Amino acid sequence: MNSHVKPASGEQVTRETTDLSRRSFLIGSAACGLVLGYAGMPDVALAAAPANVEPSVWYAIAPDGLVTVTCGKADMGQHIASTMAQIICEELGAAWKDMRVQLASNDPKFNDPVLGAQITGGSWSTMMNFDAMSRAGAAGRIALTDAAASAMGVPAGELVVRESAVTHPKSKKSMSFAEIVKSGKATKTFTPDELKAITLKTPDQYTMIGVSVPQLDIPSKVNGTAKYGIDTMLPGMVYGKVVTPPVRFGATVKSVDDSAAKKVPGFIKAVTLDDKTNTTSGWVVAVANTYTNARKAADALKITYDNGPYANVSSETLQTEAKRLQAETDSGQFFVKDGDPAAALANAAKVVEAEYTTSINIHAPLEPMNATAEFKGDILHVYTGNQFATRSGAIAAGAAGIDPKYVVMHQAWLGGGFGRRLDADMTVPAVQAAKAVGKPVKVIYSRENDMTMDFSRPLTYQKVKAGLDGDGKLIALSHDVVSAWPTARWGIPDFLSPSADKKGPLDAFTVNGADFFYSVPNHHVRAIKNELAHNATPSGQLRSVAPGWTFWAVESMIDELAHAAGQDPAQFRIALLDGKGANDGGAQRLRNTLLAAMGLAGYGTRQLPKGEGMGVACVSSQERKTASWTACVAHVAVAPSGEVKVKKLTVATDVGTQVHPDNIHAQVEGAALWGLSLALYEKATLKDGGIEQTNFDSYKPLRMSQMPEVAVSVIANGEPATGVGEPAVTVIAPALGNAIFNACGARVRGLPMTAEAVKAAMKA
Template sequence: MNSHVKITSHESADLSRRSFLVGSAATGLVLGYAALPGVNQAFAAAGNFDPSVWYSIAPDGIVTVTSGKADMGQHIASTMAQIISEELGVNWKDVRVQLASNDPKFNDPMLGAQVTGGSWSTMMNFDAMSRAGAAGRIAMTEAVAAIWGVPADQLIVRDSTITDPKSKKSMTFADVVKSGKITKTFTADDLKALKLKTPDQYTMIGVSVPQLDIPGKTNGTIKYGIDVMLPGMVYGKVVTPPVRYGATVKSVDDSAAKKVPGFIKAVTLDDKTATTTGWVVAVASTYPAAMKAADALKITYDNGPNAKLSSESILAEAKRLQSLDDSGFFFVKDGDTAAALGTAAKVLEAEYTTSINIHAPLEPMTATAEQKGDIWHVYTGNQFATRSGSIAAGAAEVDPKFVVMHQQWLGGGFGRRLEGDMLVPAVQASKAVGKPVKIIYARQNDMTMDFTRPLTYQKVKAGLDGDGKLIAMNHDVVAAWPTKRWGIPAFLSPSVDKKGALDAFTVNGADFFYSVPNHNVRAILNEMAQTATPSGQLRSVAPGWTFWAVESMIDELAHAAGKDPVQFRIALLDGKGANNGGAQRLRNTLLAAVGLSGYGTKPLPKGEGMGVACVSSQERATASWTACVAHVAVAPSGEVKVKKLTLATDVGTQVHPDNVRAQAMGAALWGVSLALYEKATLKDGGLEQTNFDTYTPLRMSQTPDLEVHVIANGEHATGVGEPAVTVIAPALGNAIFNACGARVRSLPISAEAVKAGMKA
C-alpha cells in the first residue's frame, strides 16, 4: 500500500457556501453560482469557489455559454457547452460560446481559480456544468407547468422546446424566457440532490457534434491575442538580454533608434513582480518600426549571477544534490527500502535524464494594455487569468481589482500561457507612453525567454527477490520546481513525513499504481536551475519525465528477471491497498493496447522491435489510464524510425469522441517529438536555440502510423489532452532495446546514443 501526498488544489469546493440562482433578467434567463454574504473571495485559499455565471438564455432562445477555460485549439469551450446542453435540453444549433474575463466569479468550481491545464477541465467541471444545465431545465419546466397547470414531471424537454405529451402543447425556450415567469433558487443541498442523467440516457454526451469555434476560426471572426486592435494603439518590441534570467540594464543608447521613423520611446522595465529581468521595450507607431528601433538600440548589461551557467553545470548540480542524504522531501515513503534492497537477490540502478524543452506555440506571446481612468484593460490569450491578472497589476503597481483581462482565443498554449510575462512589457510600455501598447514577441524572444520544461535528473534503484518479484524501489527526482516559482502555497503539497512542502507537479507519476511493498520517492529542488532557467509547465508536466524513468526501469527489471515486460507489469498491477480500482483500469488498458497491436504474435525483421509502457497520467487523483505499444526500426547508424504507435486510453465518459481521439493523437505525436527530436541547451546563462532551425520538433515526414482506441466505460470523465504524451518515450525506449539491445536513458534519444548502446 502506498502513502501519497495530497494535492490540496484538487479538493472539492464547499457547496454549502454557495447557492445557485435561476431568475429572469432583462436580457433573458441567467444561470450561475452566486456568493452568499460574507464568503471570502480571495484566491489565497485555493479551495474557495468564487461564484460565476456559466450561461444565459436570451429572449430569442440563443444559449450563450461562458467558458472560464482558455481555448487553445482543444475546443474546451465547446466541451463545456456540450455538457451543459446535455442536461439543459437545448438544440445544439441554438448554442454559442464566449470566453470569460478574469472576474473571480468565473473561477473553476474545483480549483477556486481561473486556470486551464493539467487535463483537468472536463474532469473537474463535468458535474458542475451538468448541474447548471439540469437546474436551468428544471426552472423552465416548473415555470411552464405553472402556466399550463400541469405537473412538471409530465413535461418533456428536447431541442429547445418544452412539450406536454398529453395536451400536445409546446413552448420554446424563447417563449419561456419572454414569459418572465421563471424565478427559482436552488440551495446547495438542492443542487446536490438534482438527479442527473445516466449514461444510457445521454443524447448529446458521446456525440461528435460540430465544434462551435470552428466557423469563427475559418471565417476570421474569432480573434486571437495577436489580432487585438485599439484606437490610438502603438507597438512595442522587446529587447531581451543574452542570459535567461538575472541580468540588469546598465545603459540604453537610443540615438540610432531615434532616426527610425515612428519611434516613440525606449522603456526599461522595472518589474516588481520579478517575472522579467533586464528587458527593454522599443515603442513605435508600427510593429515594423518597433522592430527596426529595437535592433538599433545599444544596450549594455550586467549579465548577473547566472551568466556562466550551462546545461552541464545544472546537471552536475542535480547529481550533487541527489547524492546528499538530506536533500529534498519525500513524496512517497512506504516500507523499508534500505532493508529490502540489502536482502534483494538482484539490484538494478540507473540514471535517467531529460533535456530542457521549449513550448514554441504557433502564436508567439502577445499582449495589449491600455489604461482607462483607474482601470487597466489587458488583452491576451492566457491559461491562468487569476495569476496573470495579478502580474499585470504588479507591473502597473495597482491593486488586482483594477485590472480587467479581456480573454482572447489562444494560438496554442501547451502550458506556456500559464505565464503572464507578456503582460509586463505591455503594461509598463503603455504607462510610459500614455497610449495603448501591443507587444508581440519575435520567435527569438519567445524561445529564448520561454518558461521551459526543466532539465531533470532521476536516479532509480530497485531490487528483485529470488523469484524475480519487485520488492523495493528508491526514486529520486531532481528538477526546478515551476509551481513553487508561482508563489501559490495552496498548489504545493506537504511531504509525507511532514518535513516541508514540495512541488508535486515535478514528481507526479512516480507514485504509480504498481504494488511495490518498499517504495520511496524523493523530490529535490535544484535551486541553480530554478534561478537560471525559470521553468514552467509544458504539456504533461512531471509525468513526461517521471514515467520515462519508471516505465524504462520496469522494463529493465523485467528483462533482468527473465520475464516478459507485459506479464511483469500485469503481476504488479494487482490492485492491492491504495492501488485498488486504478490498477485494474490500467491493466485493462495495457491488455487492450497489447492485443490490438499484435505484440508478441509473430517474429519481427532484424533491427525491429516492439515496446510497451502504461501510465496513469496526469496525477493519481486525476488519472486517465493510457497504454502504448511502439513499433520501431533501428538502422545500424542508430537512427530510429517509428513505424507505428498503438494507443489505448480509458477516459471514463467521453464527451466528444472525435475530439478525444484528436487530443490523444496530438498528445502522442508530441510525445514522439519530445522523445526523439526536441532539445534546448543552456550556455553562458542563455538558451542557444532561437528558432525552428535549431530547435527541431517532429516534422510531418517523421509522423508514424497511429492507432488510437478509446475506452469509454461510463465512469467519471477524465482528461485526455496530456496523458498520451507521457507514455510514448518509455514505449519507444523499450522498443529500441528490443530492436537492437541499446538501452538509452536520456531524452531526446539520439542516433549517436543508440549506436553507442548497440556497441556496449
C-alpha cells in the first residue's frame, strides 16, 4: 500500500522535551527531506562538546566513531532495528562493531519515508525502507569522504571507505570516522533530489547485506538493560488495574461502590473512564500505591453496568448475520470485478461451491499490555511499546482532552506485538488515571483483561463459487468475504481503498489475497462489512491480517477444483500461474517458489503410508503490490479419531534481497508455526457479548510437544527486498487442509481444523 497517512495535527516533541516554552525550533536536512523538531538543550550547551555528524535524521556519528541508528519502527523481537542499522551500515561503510541502535519518539521527523506515519505492520518495514536507509547511509559516506579528502588534500574519488575508516591507497593516508567527526569538516548536506540521484551499490558489491551479523539488540535483552514498556519506573509513580465489563464493547458504568476498596492499603481512587475516542467502553481503573494493591482494590470494587446493545450477541449470532449479508446481492463493495462470473458459471461444465469460515483469534503477546502516563505541565508523556506511534499519540491526546502536539510517546522494546500494539487502548486508562490522581500512573493488564478485551482477528465467513470448462480449466470464480472491518475502525481515510464498483471506499485489509495471481478470465471479489461483528467485537490486525483467511478460502478452493478436474493440485496451480496480463512477473515468481517447495519436500516422488498425505498451497502475501512469494508443502498423518499429526512443513519464500539470512529463516519458521497454531488449535468464542476464553487454559495455542519439523528454502534473487514476518502464516492452513484431504478424504472448511472437525468431515 502506497497511500500516505498524515500525522496528527501539530508538531510533536521528542522524548527529551520537558518544557515546550524553552525549546528552540530547528530546521534541518534529512534523508526524507525537510524535518521539523525541537532541540533538546540550549545552543550554548551544544557548543561545549564536539558535535555529532548527522547526515540523516536516521543516524548520528559521534566523535568516538560510534554510529547510532534511530529506528522508526517498533521492534517486537523481529530485530528490525538491527536490520535498519545493517542497511545503513552497508552504504555508510562503518564497522559493524561501531553500530548502535535506539528507538524513535513520535516526533514527526521520524515518520515513515513512504507511509508518512510511524507504523509497523504488514511486513512493510524492510521493503518500504530499504531504499531510504540505503540512501541515508550513502549520504553519510559521501559527506565523510568529502571531509577526509579536504583534510588529507587528496581527490575524493581516490578514497576508499571501509570498516569505519576513509583511506587513500596511493598515499596510504587514512582517517577514522572519529577523526573526521572531530575535525568538524563533515558538513555536507543533501536535498531530496540529490539523495535520489545517489548511485547505490549493486548486489555484487555488498559486503554487509546478505550476511548474518550479530543482532545489535540481543546483548541488552540478555543482560536486562533493554527497557520494555512494563519496565517503566518514574518518581512518585502509582499503579492502575483495569476492571472491564462482561461484554466486549458497548457497556456503560451505572455505579461504582468503592467502600471495600478503601480498606485495601495504598488504595487511592477508582476512576471511571470517559473515553471520547471510543476505544474503550465501561472500564474502571483502580489506582493504588503498588500493583498488588491495585489488583486487590480492583477485585474489591462493586460495579454495576448497563451491558449495552450487544449483550446478547454470540459467535453464532455473528455467523448468522454474515450469511444473511452474503445472501443479499447488493451488499458490500467489489474489490475485484473482472469479467462476468455469473454468465460463465451458467455455461460451466462443472461448478464447485463451498463456504469457508474462521473463528475469532486472540493476539496474547507475552508482555501484557501496559502504559505509563505522566503530565509535566502542559506536556503529556506516555511510556509504552506500540506499533503505531502516530495513532497512539492521537488516542492518548484524545483521552486527555489535549492537542496531540503536546503528547510525547516514549517508545520501548515490545515483548510481542503481532498487530496487537497497533491499537492504543492501554494508553487510555493510564492517561485518565494520571489526570485524575495527579501522579504518574502505570497500568498493566492482566492476561484476562488482554484476552477478553483484545482487538482480535475477526470471525469471517466466505462463500466461493467457481466453474470449470470441459477441459478442466478454471473459467470463473466468485468470492464473497464477510467480516468486521478492522482498518475502517481506525477512522483513517487514507488506509481505505476505492471499490472497483465505485460504491465508496472499502477496507482492503479484509480482502487482500483474494486478488490472487492465477489467471481467471471471470473473477469477482465482494467485500462485505459485518456491522454487527464490527461493533460487538472491535477487531484489529492480527499477524497476516486478511491473507490469513482469504488464502484459506482461495487455496482450499483451488485444491477442490483440481480434484474436481481430476488433476494434481500442484500442477493445476502451475497451469494457472501463466503470467497473463496483470499477473506478469508475479505469477512466475510464485510458480518458481511452489516448485522450490515441492522439490525440497519431495512432493509426488514417493508413495506415502495409509493415513498420510501431502498438501500444497502458494500465496502472494501480504498485499498484491507488496508481495512475498511463499509456498508450502505440508505432510500430515491423520488418525481414525481425526487427530492430525503434522510431520513436516516445507516452506519456500522469494524475498528478493535478503538482508540477514538467519533472521529471515527465524521469521519464516516463526510465521509457519504461528500459522499452524491458528490452523489447528486456536479459537475464541463470543457468548452473551463477551469473549469466553480468559487465559491459556481455555485458549490453547500450539504447544512445544506439537512442533513439527520445519524446512525453509529462501530464494534471494537480487530483486527489491520483500517482507518475511507474516507471509508464511497465510500459506499453512490451506496446505494443511489440503494435506488432510489427501490423507483421509476429509475436507474441512472451517478453522481451526480440530480432531472433532476432521472426524466429522470423514463421515460426511
